[in-house]
Amino acid sequence: MEAPMEQEGTLQDSRFEExxxxxxxxxxxxxxxxxxxxLDTLWFQVGGTVCNLACSHCFISCSxxxxxxxxxxxxxxxxxxxxxxxxGVKEYYFTGGExxxxxxxxxxxxxxxxxxxxxxxxxxxxxxxxxxQRLATLARSAEYSLDLRISxxxxxxEANDPIRGEGTFERILAGASRAASAGLNPVMTVTxxxxxxxxxxxxxxxxxxxxxxxxxxxxxxxxxxxxIGAEAExxxxxxxxxxxxxxxxxEGGWDHxxxxxxxxxxxxxxxxxPILVNEPLGRMGQxxxxxxxxxxxxxxxxxxxxxxxxxxxx
Amino acid sequence: xxxRIPEDSQRKKRRNEAVAxxxxxxxxxxxxxxxxxxxxxxxxxxxxxxxGRQLTASERRAAVQRYLEPRSDETAIEGPFSxxxxxxxxxxxxxxxxxxxxxxxTRRVDAVYCxxxxxxxxxxxxxxxxLLEQGSVKSIQGNYEESLATGREDCNCGYADPRDNHFAExxxxxxxxxxxxxFKRWMGSLPKRRRVRVGQxxxxxxxxxxxxxNEFMFFSATSVPFLEILLDQERCDGILCTHTGxxxxxQLPSGRDVVNVGVIGRPANDGRTExxxxxxxxxxxxxxxxxxPLAYDHPALAKAMRREKLPEEFxxxxxxxxxxTCLEILPARERAVSRF
Numbered sequence: 123m124e125a126p127m128e129q130e131g132t133l134q135d136s137r138f139e140e141x142x143x144x145x146x147x148x149x150x151x152x153x154x155x156x157x158x159x160x161l162d163t164l165w166f167q168v169g170g171t172v173c174n175l176a177c178s179h180c181f182i183s184c185s186x187x188x189x190x191x192x193x194x195x196x197x198x199x200x201x202x203x204x205x206x207x208x209x210g211v212k213e214y215y216f217t218g219g220e221x222x223x224x225x226x227x228x229x230x231x232x233x234x235x236x237x238x239x240x241x242x243x244x245x246x247x248x249x250x251x252x253x254x255q256r257l258a259t260l261a262r263s264a265e266y267s268l269d270l271r272i273s274x275x276x277x278x279x280e281a282n283d284p285i286r287g288e289g290t291f292e293r294i295l296a297g298a299s300r301a302a303s304a305g306l307n308p309v310m311t312v313t314x315x316x317x318x319x320x321x322x323x324x325x326x327x328x329x330x331x332x333x334x335x336x337x338x339x340x341x342x343x344x345x346x347x348x349x350i351g352a353e354a355e356x357x358x359x360x361x362x363x364x365x366x367x368x369x370x371x372x373e374g375g376w377d378h379x380x381x382x383x384x385x386x387x388x389x390x391x392x393x394x395x396p397i398l399v400n401e402p403l404g405r406m407g408q409x410x411x412x413x414x415x416x417x418x419x420x421x422x423x424x425x426x427x428x429x430x431x432x433x434x435x436x
Numbered sequence: 437x438x439x440r441i442p443e444d445s446q447r448k449k450r451r452n453e454a455v456a457x458x459x460x461x462x463x464x465x466x467x468x469x470x471x472x473x474x475x476x477x478x479x480x481x482x483x484x485x486x487x488g489r490q491l492t493a494s495e496r497r498a499a500v501q502r503y504l505e506p507r508s509d510e511t512a513i514e515g516p517f518s519x520x521x522x523x524x525x526x527x528x529x530x531x532x533x534x535x536x537x538x539x540x541x542t543r544r545v546d547a548v549y550c551x552x553x554x555x556x557x558x559x560x561x562x563x564x565x566x567l568l569e570q571g572s573v574k575s576i577q578g579n580y581e582e583s584l585a586t587g588r589e590d591c592n593c594g595y596a597d598p599r600d601n602h603f604a605e606x607x608x609x610x611x612x613x614x615x616x617x618x619f620k621r622w623m624g625s626l627p628k629r630r631r632v633r634v635g636q637x638x639x640x641x642x643x644x645x646x647x648x649x650n651e652f653m654f655f656s657a658t659s660v661p662f663l664e665i666l667l668d669q670e671r672c673d674g675i676l677c678t679h680t681g682x683x684x685x686x687q688l689p690s691g692r693d694v695v696n697v698g699v700i701g702r703p704a705n706d707g708r709t710e711x712x713x714x715x716x717x718x719x720x721x722x723x724x725x726x727x728x729p730l731a732y733d734h735p736a737l738a739k740a741m742r743r744e745k746l747p748e749e750f751x752x753x754x755x756x757x758x759x760x761t762c763l764e765i766l767p768a769r770e771r772a773v774s775r776f
Contacts, residue, residue, distance in 0.1 A: 160647060161503075162662075171469070183469040190468035190480060209503065210665030212658055238659030239767060267656040267767035307771060322598075339776060341764060343596075354472045390484050400469050402483035411496035412489045414503045433596070 152368040153420035156376040161410065162212040163384035163435055164202070165396050168194045168230060169218020170389060175245055177286050178356045179275070179315055181348040181423070182400045184219050190400060191388045193224040196233065202387045203237055205410045213239045215435065217396060222248035228256055235264035241436055243311070246272040246297030247290070254304035261306060269436055270308040271343065272298050277328040281316050299335040309341040309436055320344055346430040348397055348423045360422040370428075376419075380433050385413050396434050397423050506669050507646075514574070515633035517546035523713035524551035524578070524643070524678025527701025528558030528611065530567060531740075532711050535732035536700055537571040543715060549632070551678040552578025552643040554623065555611035556591065556604075557701055558737060559744040565619050577626045578643040578679065579650045583608070584615060585624025594650035597764035604762070606747055635718025637673040637693075644679040646670050653677050653696060655684035656769035663694050674723060676716075681705070681762070682770060683712050685725045693723050700730060702750075703757040705774050709734045710757075 170191040173184035182190075206214075214234050221227050221242050234240045249272075261268040272294060276282035279291035286294070301308045310332065318324040325342060332340040347353050349360045376382050386393040391408045394417045398404030401421060406413035419428070426432060468480035491499060521540045526533055540548050550573050555561045568575060577585070579592045591608040595601050628649065630641040645651035646666055663686065667675060674693040682705065683698030698704060698712035710729035717724040734754050741751050749760040758775040766774065 183464075185464055188464040188469060189477065190464075190470075207659075207661040209500065210659075210662045212662040237661070239657045261768065265656075266659065267654075267769040269768040305772070307768060325598075339763075339771065339774070341771070350471060351469060359472070390481065391488065401471055402480060403487045405484045405487040407488040408490055409496060411499045412491050414499050415489070 153418045153424075154366055154368050154371050154376070155416040155418050156379055156381050157416045158385075158414055159377065159382045161206070161209050161383065161385060161414070163215060163380070164206045164211045164213075164410075165215045165217060165384060165386040165434075166194060166199055166202070166230075167191050167218065167386060167388035167393075167396075167399055168199065168216045168227065169221040169224050170194070171400070172219040172223055173245070174220050174223060174247055175287050175290065177275070177352065179285055179313060179347055179353040181351040181353055181397060183351040188219075191219075191390060193219075193226075194230075194387070194389050196226040196229050198389060199230050199387075200233060202392075202410065203234060207237060209410060209414075211238065213241070213435075215241045215243065215396075217243040217434075220245055220248065222253065228253070228260070231257070231268065232260055235260060235266055235268060239266040239269070241269040241271060243271045243273065244297075245286070245290075246274075246294040246301075246308075249297035249301050251300055251304070254300045254306065257301075258304040258306050268306070270301055270306050271311050271436060272301070272308045273311045273313075274298075275313060276316050276319060277312075277324055277331060281318065285315055295331070295335050298332070298337060302335075302337045307337070307339055307341060309343050311343045311345060314344060314346050343436055345434070346426055346432060348426050350397075350423050351400060360425065364425045365422050366419045366424055366428060372428075376428075378431050378433075379419075379424075379427050380435065381417055381419075381427075384435075385410060395427075397427070504665065504669065506671050509629070509631070509640075509670065511627070511629055511631045513631045513633055513638060514547070517632065517634050517718075519543075519545050519715065519717040520547045520549060520632065520634060521545045521713060521715050522549045522551065522641070522676055522695075522697040523700045524697055525553045525681060525699025525701040526550065526564055527553060527556045527607075527699065528561045528564060529701040529711070529732075529737060530558075530560065530563035531734070531737045532700040532730060532732040533564055533567050533571075536713060536730055537567060537573075539728075539730065540571075545715065547632075548573045549630070549641060549676075550575040551641060551676065551697060552576050552626075552649075553580045553678065553699070553701070554578070555580045555584065555615065556607040557746075557750055559740040559746060561611050561615045562619060565622070574630065575626050576630055576641060576643060577623065577628050577649070580608075580611070581623035581626060582628075582649055584612060584620045592650050593762075594644075594652065595762065595765055600762050600764050603747065603749065607750075610744070610746065631672065634716055634723065635720065637718070637723055639674040639676055639716075640670050640672040641676045643677065645677060646675065650679065652680050652765060653694075654680050654682065654767050654770055655686065655696070657767040658686075658694075660686070660688060664688055664690055664692075667692050667694075676714075680765075681759075683714065683727050685727075687722075691722075693725065695725055698727060702753050702759075705757070705759040705770075707757045707775065709755065 171184045171188040176185035274294045275285040282291040312319045329340045381395045386396050392413045393404045467474045468477045593604045632639050681699045685695045697714040700711040715726045
């Protein structure tokens with residue numbers, strides 16, 4: 123049985139609390155609130171914070187031993203899928219940690235694809251031939267799209283490996299190649315850790331690399347980095363001015379923020395977004411019905427989403 | 437230019453990194469990462485459980501009911517009709533529009549509807565206007581009309597990829613430059629939604645989705661429960677949309693229909709040079725939905741595009757039937773069947 127909410131009132135009143143020690147990145151003062159306009163995208167932290175890599179820029183510091191969030195079971199996922207259906211959710215995303223470490227991951231995808239389109243964010247290391255074949259069969263037989271997103275952090279081993287780990291560049295590309303030859307055309311996802319990742323030149327070179335690996339129609343998504351988790355350790359925390367204030371509301375409202383159209387489910391309940399799962403006060407409730415209200419943009423990571431127009435969706 | 441570190445120091449660096457990594461890998465045992473701080477796992481879990489709202493069962497039901505509440509819509513209902521032709525995305529293709537209007541005359545339709553995006557991609561935007569008026573086409577605004585009429589700097593197409601956005605910008609700035617202010621004003625006078633009765637069915641006509649003018653509704657990426665709830669909220673028996681450029685029809689378990697009517701501005705990424713429109717007819721029990729390929733003088737369009745110095749990538753799509761741009765927005769399924 124979950125503990126009841128400690129205080130009366132709505133989430134607008136809540137503020138990120140200070141962790142017992144060390145620094146946090148919660149903006150002081152009043153913050154604007156974002157209403158949930160519609161719940162279009164439901165995320166599952168299906169791999170918890172457990173990962174077979176320990177990338178130095180991971181905003182939730184995932185590693186082989188980080189069990190802040192655990193794997194989700196098929197049963198847990200099904201409970202939330204049923205709830206999501208009743209709310210008319212349009213699409214599902216799966217992340218971690220590394221989702222394919224979860225022994226039930228393929229079954230979870232099979233169940234999900236009967237209900238809607240699914241995207242998996244993976245580091246590609248566990249994409250062996252057998253798994254790629256199974257996923258390709260699922261993708262072919264499902265009514266909805268199955269999209270794979272494979273993370274890589276540079277267009278060469280020299281750029282990628284210092285971030286994701288020794289030898290990972292080659293292993294990631296090998297996984298992507300196997301996925302492509304099975305008929306899955308993954309979206310390669312890079313972060314802006316290197317300037318080269320975002321230049322047209324860099325992209326063209328990367329496309330060339332991908333084509334030589336048998337990925338003939340390369341797809342690419344670029345994401346900014348968040349100065350939280352391991353990344354804060356690597357390059358430092360946010361500056362104090364990098365935060366949103368109550369009167370910062372842009373002309374078009376907050377519709378560009380993913381918290382206006384999505385929620386994130388973990389083994390411990392429902393969080394506001396995929397970024398803040400390591401902040402206890404990012405948790406909005408146990409059931410999706412608890413989380414249909416607004417959320418205060420009082421974490422400094424919210425500043426990145428606003429300024430970069432981040433959407434974790436593909 | 438690569439900046440190679442000499443072999444020795446590179447090895448040393450890797451060794452140091454490996455040592456640092458061991459610390460990192462073992463740091464979490466029994467601990468949680470609360471932001472940047474390691475705390476005992478139980479502390480994190482307790483703080484998380486205290487956070488947020490935990491509604492009672494009846495409060496949850498009420499919250500869901502509030503969330504699903506139908507939207508009020510005062511749009512007047514047109515019709516009833518027994519047969520209508522509907523298309524979207526003219527993209528300045530007056531050649532296809534002329535062919536379509538000739539053809540619909542022989543198809544005995546009661547009305548012709550256009551779901552917006554008159555401009556973009558093709559040449560000479562003004563050529564479309566008189567044809568729409570002569571053909572008594574009833575239009576709604578797409579994101580193009582909304583952007584042109586309000587003087588937006590971009591088409592608000594909703595792409596995320598830099599290459600897609602580059603070509604969207606080329607299209608939009610060409611169209612904006614070559615549209616008179618009268619035409620733009622006329623675009624702004626068009627409604628953003630229409631409601632049309634076909635037989636007993638009340639259909640909602642919008643550009644992207646009922647919620648957003650630039651929402652992409654692809655067949656493989658819009659779940660049935662999502663569509664059923666959209667129809668509930670809009671209190672209608674069917675939704676007709678466009679925006680993606682790819683036509684599809686889904687009959688829902690409730691017996692209602694969602695139709696992406698396709699576009700006549702460019703081919704449907706299928707290797708054919710024809711473009712596609714829809715004819716919807718009342719068949720009592722069901723709504724009959726036909727997708728019709730429309731052949732038109734595409735070589736003449738290609739010639740006009742080259743004359744206007746529009747990107748060769750666009751011309752290639754017209755003559756080959758395969759998309760060369762706007763590809764990154766496609767879900768895996770739709771992308772899998774495309775050439776590029």
